[in-house]
Amino acid sequence: MKKGILLVNLGSPDSTKVKDVRKYLDEFLMDKRVIDIPRWKRVLLIKGIILNTRPKKSAKAYKKIWWKEGSPLVVISQRFTKKVADKLDIPVALGMRYGSMSIKKGIEELEKKGVEEILLVPLYPHYAMSSFETVVEKAKEVNRKYFPTIKMDVMPVFYNKPEYIQVMSKVIKQHLDNFTYDHILFSYHGIPERHIYKSDPTNSHCKIDGSCCENHSRAHRTCYRHQCFETTKGIVKALQLKEGTYSNSFQSRLLKDPWLKPYTDFELERFGKEGVKNLAVVTPAFVSDCLETLEEIAIEGEIQFKNAGGENYKHIPCLNDNDNWVDVMVKWINEWIGEPITL
Numbered sequence: 001m002k003k004g005i006l007l008v009n010l011g012s013p014d015s016t017k018v019k020d021v022r023k024y025l026d027e028f029l030m031d032k033r034v035i036d037i038p039r040w041k042r043v044l045l046i047k048g049i050i051l052n053t054r055p056k057k058s059a060k061a062y063k064k065i066w067w068k069e070g071s072p073l074v075v076i077s078q079r080f081t082k083k084v085a086d087k088l089d090i091p092v093a094l095g096m097r098y099g100s101m102s103i104k105k106g107i108e109e110l111e112k113k114g115v116e117e118i119l120l121v122p123l124y125p126h127y128a129m130s131s132f133e134t135v136v137e138k139a140k141e142v143n144r145k146y147f148p149t150i151k152m153d154v155m156p157v158f159y160n161k162p163e164y165i166q167v168m169s170k171v172i173k174q175h176l177d178n179f180t181y182d183h184i185l186f187s188y189h190g191i192p193e194r195h196i197y198k199s200d201p202t203n204s205h206c207k208i209d210g211s212c213c214e215n216h217s218r219a220h221r222t223c224y225r226h227q228c229f230e231t232t233k234g235i236v237k238a239l240q241l242k243e244g245t246y247s248n249s250f251q252s253r254l255l256k257d258p259w260l261k262p263y264t265d266f267e268l269e270r271f272g273k274e275g276v277k278n279l280a281v282v283t284p285a286f287v288s289d290c291l292e293t294l295e296e297i298a299i300e301g302e303i304q305f306k307n308a309g310g311e312n313y314k315h316i317p318c319l320n321d322n323d324n325w326v327d328v329m330v331k332w333i334n335e336w337i338g339e340p341i342t343l
C-alpha cells in the first residue's frame, strides 16, 4: 500500500480582516469539542454574542504578529512540512483543523499522489478534546465520508517521548545561554476544568487536586493536565533545573468558567510583585509560534511582568522548523513506515 503523511495544525484566519477572523472563529468556536455545550446554547452564545465582539479584538491582536507571508502559525507549519517532506521518499501534506487549508484538501493532495494509507500527525504534544481529539475525529469523519478506501493511522501524543523532551530542552538551553534567569515559567494553553473531567475514562480519577496527576492511572492517557506536568518534569530533569526556579501555568482563557490554574497572566503579575527580576517563559503546548505565543506571551506577557516590577523578560520560541525537531519527526515517521501503529 502506498503510504503518505498528513500533518495537521490548528489553522488561522485567511487575513487580519475582521470578516476573515469572524469566519475562522465561527468554525473554531462552533466545534463541540471546543465549546462543549448543547448546540442551541452554542449557537446563541457564539453567533449571538461572541462573534459580535471577539473578531474585532482578535483581528487587532493578529495585526500585531502577522507576517508579510501570512499567519506565523501557517507559514511555520508550511516550512516544517517542506523540511520533513525533503527528508522522506513518500508524499507529505499539511492540513489545518480550522480555516481554508482544510484536512479534506490535505487528504485530496495525498490521494492525487496515489496514497492508500495515511499517517495522521496532529501537531500537538498533549491530548485535549479541544486539540488532538478534534483533529482525529474530524480526519476520521472526512476519511469515512470522502476517502473510504484510504486507511488511516494516528501518531499518538508525544508529550513525554524522549526525543521531544530532548529537542525542547536543547532549544531552551540555547536561548538561556545568554539570559540569566531567576525563574522559568512553563506556560501551557489552558482548557476549562470541565474538559479534564469529561476526558477521564474512569469518571473518578481526575480531581484537579495536588496529587491526582502524580498517581498512576489509565486516565492519564487523555489527561491534559497530567501530560503538561510530565513535559515539564522531563525538561526539568534533562536541564537539571533547581527546585524553586521553575513552575507551570495555563494561558489563553476564554469565557467565565474555571480553567486550569494557575493562570499565566496572574502568575506574571505575581512574579513581578514578588521580586522576580529575570523571567523566561517557555510554551511547550505549541509546536509552532502563533497568536497565543507571539502576542499573548511575547508582547502582552512582557508588559504585564514589567508593569508589576519585573526587569528582564524572555519568551523562548517554539520548536517551529528547527532542524533537530524536523529530524525527530522524520525518525517517528520512519518508525511508522517500518511498523504501522495499530490503535
Ligand SMILES: C=CC1=C(C)c2cc3[nH]c(cc4nc(cc5[nH]c(cc1n2)c(C)c5CCC(=O)O)C(CCC(=O)O)=C4C)c(C)c3C=C
Binding pocket: 010, 011, 012, 013, 025, 028, 034, 035, 054, 058, 071, 073, 124, 128, 130, 131, 189, 190, 191, 192, 224, 252, 254, 285, 286, 289, 290, 291, 292
Ligand atoms: C474554549 C475555547 C478554547 C479552547 C478550549 C482552546 C484550546 C486549545 N487551543 C490550542 C491552540 C491554539 N489556540 C489558538 C487560538 C485560539 N484559541 C481559542 C479558544 C480556545 N482554545 C481562540 C478563540 C483562539 C483564537 C484567537 C483568539 O481570539 O484568542 C492558537 C493560535 C491560532 C493562530 O492563528 O495563531 C493555537 C495554536 C490548544 C493546543 C488547545 C488545547 C489544549
Ligand SMILES: [Fe+2]
Binding pocket: 189, 252
Ligand atoms: Fe486555543
Ligand SMILES: [Fe+2]
Binding pocket: 205, 206, 207, 208, 211, 212, 213, 214, 223, 225, 226
Ligand atoms: Fe490528574
